[in-house]
Amino acid sequence: MNTVISPRQDPTKTPFLELRDLKIHFPTDDGLVKSVDGLSFSLERGKTLGIVGESGSGKSVSSLGILGIYHRRNATMSGEIWLDGQELVSASQDTVRGLRGKRMAMIFQDPLSAMHPYYTVGAQIIEAYRVHNKVSKKVARKHAIDLLARVGIPQPDKRVDDYPHQFSGGMRQRAMIAMALSCDPELLIADEPTTALDVTVQAQILDLMRDLQREFNSALIIITHDLGVTAELADDVLVMYGGKCIEYGTATEIFENPEHPYTWGLLGSMPRLDQAVTERLLPIKGTPPSLINVPPGCAFHPRCAYAEQTGGLDRTVVPELQLTGTSGHRVRCHLPAHTRQEIWRNEIKPNLEGVA
Amino acid sequence: MVTYIIRRTLGALLILFVVSLATFLIFFGLPRLAGATPETFAARYVGKTADAQTQQMYAEKLGFYDPLYEQYGRWIGAVFTGTEYDYGTGVEQCEAPCFGYSFRTNQPVWEDLLDRLPVTGSLALGASIIWLLTGVAVGVLSALRRGSFFDRAAMTGALAGVSLPPYFTGLMFLYFFSYKMGVTAPGASYTPFADDPAEWAYNLILPWITLALLNAAAYARFTRAGMLDTMGEDFVRTARAKGLTEGVVVTKHGLRAALTPIITIFGMDVGLLLGGAILTESTFSLKGLGYFAIDAIGKQDFPQIMGVTMFAAFFVVVANLIVDLLYAVVDPRVRLS
Amino acid sequence: MRNKGRVLAATTAVFALAVTAACGTGDDTPKPTEVKPEFNAALTAVFNPSDKKGGTLKMAISSDWDSVDPGDTYYGLSWNLLRLYGRSLVMFKPAAGSASSELVPDLAESLGVPSDGGKTWTYKLRAGVKFEDGTPITSKDVKYAVMRSMDKEVLVNGYTYFNDFLDLEATYKGPFKDKAADTKAIETPDDQTIVFHLKQAFGGFDYFAMLPATVPVPAKADTGVKYKEHVVASGPYMFDKYEAGKGFTLKRNPNWDPATDPNRKALPDAYDVKIGLNADDIDNQLISGDLHVDIAGTGVQPAALPKVLQDPALKAYADNPAVARLWYTSINPKVAPLDNIECRKAVMYAMDRTSYQAAFGGEFAGGQIATSIMPPQIPGYAPTNVFPAGADNKGDVEKAKAALTACGKPDGFEVTMGFRAERPKEKATAEAFQQALAKVGIKVTIKGFPVGDYFSLYAGKPSYRNSPTTGLGLMTNGWGADWNDGYGFLSQIVDSRVIRDSGGSSNLSVMIPEVDQLIDQALAETDVKKREALWAQIDKRVMEEAVILPGVWSKALTLRGKGVTNVFVNEAFGQYDYLSMGVAQ
């Protein structure tokens, strides 16, 4: 098994975060759900990785897997997760718990349900801080107010005692970020941080996250189904489909030279402010696969417009994640590289950019 | 808040009014339709040897000849403003809330009810503590060890528990613990707590367990379901992501949210119970409000029937109100308006 | 401590004595002379006789009785008990066995003196008898007591003997309606003399004078229905604490003078009466010695019955007294086809008497199979069996079928039977009828009615029980003597003139003009022997008409509390004599 690392990673050095063939499977009554099925990537501090995919592609599960929220009782995990030289999959639950919130923190989608409705925003931030820092409640409270101020909440000394439902959507997301930042984590995972927000607020939150990442010099993973968000923030982009990585490369590569038909589809459905609604959306046909009954061969083949060009391989053989080009760009596709590049250049790209 | 309470109180009064009217009609109006006359009503309360004239005089005295609405009006008037009671050689003032005097024993109903309340109250108190603690504990453990042997055993047991009629378990308990082993009281002769706490508990232990068993089983099921729901909530995931220990996650985040609906059901159940645990009280001949109610119905003692029904409905309505107010305290999202 | 004692004792009666002695309540220290307990030892003789005074006699009952007011009570147990705090003009002699049937003067100096051919009865009160407050008791207090007891609008419980027999003015209202009300039917020429004037001659007026209504009540202390909260004592004990429905305690009445009272021993210092205990609990406490008397006197519960019968040590503390009470079934001659005597006879013959007995709990708890109406302990009882139900008492199918044929219903008929729904024994009786009569083709539909309405609305109301649509051909019934004499037992159930359209009467089926005449004859008869013979004749005559199917003469298996002295069954009540018991010192 070759290591799959970030295109910008110096192979001689140990990366800050590295996943090696991570698998997270859930046994259920209806069968084994392979949510994450052999995921590998790496990330340095100060850099941002965007993980992109439809819902059910395994992107959220992998991030929760990094945080160690799954354990032996409800999931089977294999592979390796290295965080700053420490392996997490084999580490004790308590060890991982000690890292959670302190060295790695998460910003969840839909902060209304992600924050406890019965506790004030302040109390929840204070709680997060005091788990890992033995300080008095008073000190923690001051810290919470500072954090709220830093994420741009007006009158933080008053709002600290409000309940989540008393905040607006954007404010709640800011508070959520404040909570995640409470222990200055080195790894920050944001799961769909802007999905529940309207467009103008989205932009504010993305700005905020960029600023904060710069300030804290943390590694940031942004999980989203929206390539637009990735384009704004990410250094690297990883596209997931059916629990597997299907394309991985620098943001520039992925946006300029995407090689996987699914990525093309994602790009096609990316909203752009410079185009009219009806023209810019090229939705991917069909629905994401069931993670119990992943289609044999290439998981994407039922939806792939170019499946016939693989000579039948699409239904029988699972394609490997292979390097393409020179810049560490990897793709999991049976189509020959030149065919892919040709299709991109001749059929897809003009379609996306041109005014049809 | 204040307007909310006022509004709810008015609503509660309306419900009580409807209940009282329905009770009155069922016990007084319906028999009239079925052919009962004022004299036949009176005949229940005068001695066996009373002749027609005495029956008439008694019917007159109790006002059975008046139109039904007048009789009802008199009853409800007494509740609010009190009434006078002629005991033969003089008149006694019955202060509001006056539920009148028993047609058979001439005892003021209100005093009778207050007499029985400690019995039912003791039963409800002991049983509810037992079932709340055991039910919630079993439910939480089951939810946390979902699918484990404990979970399956506990849930099978709980399903069996809710399927057991309390009079059956009560009787079996009486047979084994009282008759065979002689370790508990045969049936329950109530001893006030203040008189002798040990005797109080000794007499009530079987009724407590009988009543608690049924409810503990139901609460275990509620709690487990609630815990499974809340443990799957996003905020629990958040709590874990903060690095909180599993104990804190379960109790402070999971249980806290799961308990809220349990508290609601608990409040309603206790309210319902305070009106009398008819089946448990009958099984153990425990002379509480439920037993009193059955007795009053059997003897057709109208003021007692009205009194005990209103008492029971009152507790349900008040419990409802308290539960709603409590909900607002427990759940900051709930606004009373 | 007490519980442990009770529990152990309840389990093994052999240890019970020792345990009770060791951890009992402290006031029953070992007795100097052990009396060997025996089954039925208190039935005809005094068990453990003693004159030792002191101690508290502990009594209990599972459900309350009507009232402790002597003017407002109709329960045998209450009449038995109230002699502790009230003295009527005349009383049954507190003695064991049949001696208790004898009437002896109590408040009066002697039994009543009849004049005017039995229409006027005069009593002289003993001198020096006082109320608990020291006020001398006068004949006016007795008169007032009788007058108030007749006001059935206020004091609803009880009998109407005085209302029915006293020669009251038509305008008489009673003391509750009119404080100044007076009647010439009762005269008090002086403070010691009271004279009753009757409408008709009545030889047995002394029985009326025995009624608790003659227990004196001071007019100024009377509070109508609330008088029961503080009854003014004339007997050796007075009320200490009274809690309605929960119980009361009695303490010695300092103004009671034993010199004026030859009948009462007044042994205990106090009585503690608890109401509303669990019935099974009462049995257990009696067995363990925590309790002395079950006031109800109806015997142990089904739970304790086999235990007591099987365990000789327990059985030695039991008695099986007969109560002057008949459980029977009225056969309604107003409902077809029972209007035909042959059809009634068929029922009489067909009924399995042993299953009737079983329904009431068998020989010990239920009673003896009855063959006529009057129980054997009523003076004048003559054994008869007009309709023998076969050799084994299980019903005579042959004779029943013959009667059915004579009735013109050889294949049987359908009939409805009423019973009091809350009474399991009556329900069992009705089911037994279904079973037994089905054998000869009589199809019985049984129907339960609420106890409270049974006599006032259904079985007791002619318009209901005789109606062609709702008619009740058979009705369970029971009757206990107000006192042990033909009149006291029979008059209310065989005299057709007590039947009222308004309902409520206990006579559901006996309408025989000849019997009514015989009753009048018996009433006027002053010769006791002749009178008793007349009552026996009435009994037989009613039986011949086949309108009453006698079931059982009631018996009860009762327990003597441990550590009780001077215990005996008073036949007048069919219960232990509550007046004479003492507590072992």
Next chain:
Amino acid sequence: MATSTDTSAPEATQAPVKAIEGRSLGRIAWTRLKRDKAAMTGGVVVILLILMAVFAPLIVGWLGHPPNEFHQDNTLLAPELGGLPRGDFLFFENSGISGDFLFGLEPQNGRDLFSEIVYGARVSLLIAFLATLVSVVIGSTLGVIAGFFGGFVDTVISRLMDIFLAFPLLLFAIALVGVLPDRAFGLSGNSLRIALLIFIIGFFNWPYMARIVRGQTLSLREREFVDAARSLGARGPYIIVKEMLPNLVAPILVYATLLIPTNVLFEAALSFLGVGVQRQVVGEPGVTWGGLLADAARNYTVPHFMFFPGMAIFITVLAFNLFGDGLRDALDPKSKR
């Protein structure tokens, strides 16, 4: 959460996906139900109970004695013990259990307890089923109306439910049975009683059904297909019958199944309190399990007498509960608890 797949997407055309979705809800539910051993056991027991009730005369003719027949022989009952049956079996002292009397004898009258239990299933199941039907009809009608129309109608119906829930129902049921006339609606005797019990039990349980149906209707009302129907000009009744009802069948079915055991318990409680069906006519057994328990309560020293009727109730209720729980899980996997 991990299994969530969006099944409502309209463009589902691919083969493997279709294979899963093509199966009807009923088929899926049946597949799930078949896997649920507890539910299947419950279902089998329910079927056996129904067969037992239907073929009671055959079973009793084969294994027992006519249900009302007395057996008072001194060889069977012991008069010296107040009529208790002779013979012990395991811990059933004085039960008279033998090959001839499988469940022993009733004390005093010696009826065959086995036959009575078998016949008791008839009354119990008949009343439980029909009363459930009454609840379902009233409850779902009012529930749909309240949920669909909302506003004032909803307020009135919801208030009505509140009032019903504040009533001491058992008391009212007892009272209503108590004032029962001899004949009405062309019925008399036990038929009238059974009809009345069905009505009362069904009538008092409707608010629970209505609440569930109302909630479901409220959420359905917001769904697209209802909007779609409405935009196409469909009217209220049409939408209710054609669009909503099919979607309400599953929850109604589940809660009806769960209501049956509640009604079995309710009927048994009324019989236990002495207001249930009575044995009225020879040859027409009016025996009920609750009634047997009431008789047993007075003889609680002979355990077989309460054990068998109690177990009959318990097994019946448990079987329905198991089956109902399984059905709910099968039809609504999200509520798996």
